[in-house]
Amino acid sequence: MKEFLKKSLILTILILFAAYYIPAIWNKNVWENSFVLQIFGVSLLICFIQLFLNRWKTNWYLLELLAEYTMVVIVVMLTGLLFRWFPIKELWIVFVYVTPVYIVGYFLGLARVKKEIDEINEEIRARKAKRTVNQMVEEEVK
Amino acid sequence: MKITMEKWEEKEIEVVVKYPELDAQVTAIVTKLESLNHYVFGNDNGRVFRIHIYDIYYIESVDKKTFIYTKNQVFRSELKLYNLAQELEPYEFIQVSKSCILNLNVLESVESLYNSKMQATLENREKITISRTYLQAIKSALRKEGK
Numbered sequence: 001m002k003e004f005l006k007k008s009l010i011l012t013i014l015i016l017f018a019a020y021y022i023p024a025i026w027n028k029n030v031w032e033n034s035f036v037l038q039i040f041g042v043s044l045l046i047c048f049i050q051l052f053l054n055r056w057k058t059n060w061y062l063l064e065l066l067a068e069y070t071m072v073v074i075v076v077m078l079t080g081l082l083f084r085w086f087p088i089k090e091l092w093i094v095f096v097y098v099t100p101v102y103i104v105g106y107f108l109g110l111a112r113v114k115k116e117i118d119e120i121n122e123e124i125r126a127r128k129a130k131r132t133v134n135q136m137v138e139e140e141v142k
Numbered sequence: 143m144k145i146t147m148e149k150w151e152e153k154e155i156e157v158v159v160k161y162p163e164l165d166a167q168v169t170a171i172v173t174k175l176e177s178l179n180h181y182v183f184g185n186d187n188g189r190v191f192r193i194h195i196y197d198i199y200y201i202e203s204v205d206k207k208t209f210i211y212t213k214n215q216v217f218r219s220e221l222k223l224y225n226l227a228q229e230l231e232p233y234e235f236i237q238v239s240k241s242c243i244l245n246l247n248v249l250e251s252v253e254s255l256y257n258s259k260m261q262a263t264l265e266n267r268e269k270i271t272i273s274r275t276y277l278q279a280i281k282s283a284l285r286k287e288g289k
Contacts, residue, residue, distance in 0.1 A: 054275065061259070113254060116277045120252045123284035 038083045046075055065106075073098050143167075177233040182226065184210045184217025191217060195233055199248045199264055201226050203241040213266050236283045238262065239273040246283060 020036050049071055058064060077094045080086055086093045150156070157175055161168045181192045197212045203223040210217040210226075219226065227235070227243045234246040248265045252272065255261055260272045272280070 113260075113274060113277065116281060117252050117254055117260065120277070120281050120284060123281065124249055124251060127284065 035083075038079070038085075042075060042079045045079070046072055049075065069098075069102055072102060173232050180233065182210065182219065182221075182229070184219050186215065186217050193217060195230060195235075196245070196247070198230075198235075198245055199266065199268070200238075200242055200244045200270060201230075201235075202270075211268075234283070236276075236280055238276050238280060239271060242270060242272075244270070244272075246280075252280075 016036055050068070053064075053068055053071060056064070056067070073094055076098050077091060080094060080097075081088060159168060159171060159175075177195060180195045182195060182198070184191055184193050193210060193212065199211045199213060201208060201210050201219070201223060203209075208219040208221060208223050208226065210219050221229075223241065223243065227237055230243065235243050236246055238244045244262065244264075250263045250265055250267075252260060252262050260274060260277065261269050262272050263269050
């Protein structure tokens with residue numbers, strides 16, 4: 001299922017790129033159709049800053065979350081103004097863009113971590129079972 | 143795999159590994175054998191101790207000082223954490239946070255805490271914090287060693 005979704009998502013991105021840029025290159029107006037590239041650039045920038053932000057650890061988890069959320073809002077605000085996604089008088093719209101995406105991303109992240117922890121515990125159980133069997137065999141040999 | 147044991151007169155044990163092909167299984171056997179002979183040094187109250195690597199539970203760096211934790215003792219090491227991490231990497235030790243390396247053999251379970259941090263419980267019921275960044279590496283190491 002995961003592989004299927006991943007492949008579908010990659011295909012969607014490729015189609016989106018093709019649908020945007022093949023006609024744009026053909027008509028020589030790439031910059032007029034650069035919205036997808038702008039979104040891609042913003043995502044890259046956010047992930048890049050996150051790399052550094054993740055190194056900063058405190059005992060206050062809420063503070064870390066708030067810092068990350070603020071960083072995303074500031075990046076979207078600045079790039080949004082740069083690319084004219086919204087007028088300067090309507091900056092509140094940034095929160096409407098960012099908040100739902102951030103919440104969904106946060107819960108997806110939690111689900112991924114939970115899945116990884118379950119897998120790790122499963123591996124530990126398997127190792128212990130294997131070790132117990134080996135010990136029993138060793139005792140029998142003795 | 144055929145195991146032959148033979149008593150001989152020398153003081154030191156000698157292990158000869160005969161193999162048709164140098165594959166992962168042979169390498170694993172050699173690594174295990176080498177680990178039986180592997181010690182690190184740590185000091186406690188000015189006395190230097192030789193610690194067998196399988197007695198080590200985890201190694202932690204606190205304020206640029208390195209501490210080696212066994213089941214119920216703590217030793218100070220003169221080596222840096224990254225040196226020990228490199229040295230012990232072939233013997234089922236893995237980095238679980240920026241300041242800690244753990245012996246996978248003593249790992250009992252991993253759980254997620256309310257604040258999105260992770261905690262590992264060890265065989266002696268001690269709990270250490272692990273970083274989300276290293277989860278994937280821990281999983282891969284367990285899978286690799288489990289084979």
